[in-house]
Amino acid sequence: MEAMQDLNRRRTLLHAAYDSSTVRAMERPLLDRGVPLMRMAAGAAAHVAAQMLDDENIDIEDAAIVLLVGGGDNGGDGLYAAAALADEGAQVTAIAVGTSVHEAGFAAFVRAGGRTLVLDPAADIPGIVAGFSAGEAAERVRTAIDIAEQADLIIDAMTGIGLRGPLRGLPGTMAALLGVKPDENGHVPLPDRPALPNRENDGHLPLVLAIDTPSGIGVNDGTLPGPVIPADVTVMFGAMKPCAMLPPATFACGRLVLVDFSFDLSDQVPVAVAVDDALAEQAIRLPRVTDSKYSRGVVGLVTGSTRYPGAAVLSCEAAARANTGMIRYLGPERAQNMVLAAIPEAVIGKGHVQSWTIGCGAPDAHNAEPDDIQRATAAALLEHYALSADADNTQALAMPPIVVDAGALDMLPKHVPAHVVITPHAGELAELANRLADDGQAQRSSRASHAGARRSEPIAAQNVMDEPLHYARFAADSTGATVLLKGAVTMVVSPACKYGQSETNDAGSPIDVSSPTRAVAHTNANVDTSAGTQPVLVCGSAPAWLATAGAGDVLAGLIGGLLAGNAVGDNGWKAEDIARIAASGAYVHGMAAAIASESEQHGWQEPDLFGQAQPQRFTAIGHPIIASDVARAIGDALADIIA
Template sequence: MTDVINPLDNKLKKTAYSTETIHTMTRPLLQEGRPLMEEAGKAAATTAALMLSMADIEVSHSQVVILAGSGGNGCNGLFAGARLASMGAKVIALATGHCLQPKAVEEFTGAGGNIVPLSREASIPRFPSPQTASQEQDKLQQAVKLTQSCDLIIDAMTGIGQHGSLHAIPEKLAEQIKGQIENQTTAMLSADPWHQHRPLVEAIDVPSGVGVDDGTVPGAYIPADVTVCFGALKPCCLLPPAAYACGNIVLVDFKFDISHAPVAVEAMDTHSCASLIRKAKFSDNKYTRGVVGLVTGSEQYPGAAVLSSCAAANSGAGMVRYIGPERPSNAVLSALPEAVLGEGKVQAWVLGSGVSTAIASKQTDQQRTIISRILAAHGDFTKSGMDENQKHDSCRPMVIDAGALDMLPLRQLPSHVVLTPHTGELASLLASMGETVTASDISSKPLYWARRACDLTGATILLKGGITIVISPRNNGDPKIFTTGFGPAWLATAGSGDVLAGIEGALLASQSEILASDPSQIGLVTASAAFLHGIAASLASHSQQRAWRLPLLMDTRSIEDFTHEAKQAWSYEYRVGRNSATPLGHPIHASELVNSLKDAQELLLALPYLHIERPSEQVHVDKQVQTEDTNNRPISDRSRTETEQQNLPLEASSQEHTQAFLGIDPLWF
């Protein structure tokens, strides 16, 4: 039987909450006397045992080092260590702070664990601390050697109470461990992380050294293979660059009441994206499906015009209207003969891709002149004599990319204007507004600077990256923040941004009526386009690589179910696919992205028709086992009845695409 997926479970796996909100949701459980630390320890130990199993190490033969801080996270680590010690593991806790909770110490040592205080200021009964600076240094060197020789490190140094960078002993340990892992990872070519380096690292709640609420990495930190997150995701689990340090995420469900909790960050997933792919209706015409107007490309960069126009067409637009000089116009017509040249009615604009900036333009640029005129009128209601129809036309959703980013009018823009810079372009935009910032600064604090751009311009900001951030303003309260990390690193290729701009334009045009009635949806639509971009790249490259994955949900009352699900999912994550010799896939170019967009949408549109089960039901195993019927058509899901197979309105080719994708990443479904 297929499990019924609880909508709140799905929400829990893709939404993150601030530290303050987490404390608020935790408080009632503590007042009820719920033993959350013991539950956290059980979850962490279960995950640790699974990690060792993935690396072909028996728990009873393993050596585990716990980095135990003074706070609640250190207690969680000790409770986990006690369980591992009772399973036969040799477990040593390195006390990095001044003290440890007596109950956790008693539990840990009673199971056979040993504690080594590292600080001269530590006061842990029965365990002597170093007395001099020299002794403290010797202890630290011994601790580093222990971390180098063990099988697993449980990082429980800091938790959600940590602010700023690490200092003193935690900082020194983090620097040594991170350097060791990076050196081994660079030197080895193993196909999966479970055999790529030693030790493996499990982070308790959050990796030590990351900015919990802002996603920064202000100093030394410890990158994790798996982060076991308690109760709900923290913003650092979704936001770059901290999210890269979290590795795979296991989310332990404490049954928080999240129904009315304010969401700090939301990650896009397949179902949210699929809901915004416009389904064709028999009453449709080319205008109701959305008309995208593009002022992209130039005499110097005609390819950008082709890529953005074809991407818009392949993303479901009913009509593509292109405006530009002769060379890119001819190129667009050659690649997309149904495109219409010249100005006219549109539901959304795409401006600037492949257009030179003011600095790069050595002479008057026709495209810049057209863009300036469109921007000057867009959303400006101050002009006298403008009737309601003219106001409506001047409020079309708009994507402003690349060469158009330095042409913004000197006034607040409406939220349905979407700016799509990379870090360098955002640095230039902010500099023009009086901010002193570099691309490197933005990479270090992408949330802060994207939000700053949103505040200064009033527009929705899409900051491109391995994990893309989308920030859209709200009339009341903080802006809505979305992230999407779906897609391989192969997306970093010339023309990829032009394709994204075309996708954005198509989705904005197709959802223009919804956006007109509910402008707050602009962030969701914008993030969906970026997610679709990632799916197309995954299909084109046959890559299993992702910058971010949905977490696995653990219920501590059903450990066996979780273990089975996690082992299957993590095994699939690094399995070589049918169409590639490596989980990384292969390089792609932008035109391949365009060609994969139709397949990507077909996959999303197919979701309601597929009998999708959770990984615990071995859906990805069943879908990979194929037989043939009398017509030599593949039948992949043996759990379906014959009638269901016959009624499935998908051609064999569509099933193959969907099966391949499900096989690549079952966690997204």
């Protein structure tokens, strides 16, 4: 019993992320009991730093380390860690970026022989004479950058969960000069490095270790709101914060090492949950002794087109391999013939289905002929899902779940139930967001709002990639659909998710929660969106080799397949179940890509737990694949998950 509880807690610890106020609430009882959290944090950070140097064959006695230290407790962690490293013989210079430092930590650092460079003329630090001229202040910044660039290791302890908004002042200057900073559009470009297993360092120096979080990162929403120094390793304390999982911030965290403070996680609501085998397994319906092909689930597909018949093949093959009893295909003759040639098991034409997948490879409104048959079929089908505040929505709520991809996204009705899953990539979500904003369904709030400007130009794919959670939530709350936003880390936001109802984002701007759909859905007991605390589901199982044409078609077919297998009959769908199954589809998809490419690199890797036996190290980079390979590996991925 106890062992089971430990296992569950460990799984939660490694796969759930909590916002900073929840983390502070979990710390409180331990601090009240006098548990020395800062010492524990610092000890772990020093150990990880030493290990990083060792991995690069740098002796600690020969190592030059720079600590960027802020005035809060994050700086305190850094100072104690730096003191421990100085005690081991490293040459450590603390660059104080604020007006104060954690006093006890600083005293320990000085005792250990650490050197200090203060950047702020207004600094009030015991034993340090400040009050220097503006000219000298500028000179000190240049010296600090020189020392940091020549160091073997930079420890970034400027800010942690106490960050408010983008980094400003000297911390902002240091991060901008040593790391990356926003361009004129507010986009923060991360270094262009190969995707390696374990987010391994590719040989560059100085190494960067972030304390708790990389300074300047959007701790709670995963954005990069300003300058930030991308880390090779982030040692995170107590519990994961959302920035550890959510793109783009997760890519600035590098490898994650989590220090368990034995927080009581039992009643805490995470903001984000990473899909793992155990969660995905729940979406895989094992066949019953008495099953027939119908009871195992039938998927209907309105995919492909005369122009892109391959998308029909890919989506059908994925649906057929996703643990289903049968697939039915509707489409133009050319695509029908190709589907049959590739999957003789496919049944052509209409019939009863437990789920739909539509739109992959179908033309959007800009590219379609006026009488395009696929668009007409998809539009007629989607009409059945339209919700309206003053109509009887029984029919819409009783429809089978549907995956709406690519060319069908521009036909999505204004308001739909949560068992409509939309699967845009960033460009498609940008288009949808523009349409919703033009319809007045929600504000266009974005990064521009915290840059002080209001965005008047259209939302671009890059805006979505910069603030994926914001836009996914925007689409979910505006339309009521379950939104699966594809990327290296794919996220699934259900209209009932916690962040659809949260107060502010990391920029401190209010989050738009205008959601007429929520009101509509609430009047219909059949679709339960009332949970209100659903975390964002993130899935990073895919290697970067998966970014290849047609991979999205495979995903849409695969999710259609899992939904069909999970058809629940008359009881209605819960928004959280739909989100879970969709996210599991993305997980299986990523695993299939990993199997096909023989790669151990993943968009997101669960953290190493500090102090546990030597963490598993992966090395296989793998090889390129095409989307058909991914479809063919679905069976093996399912087998691995249920094993």
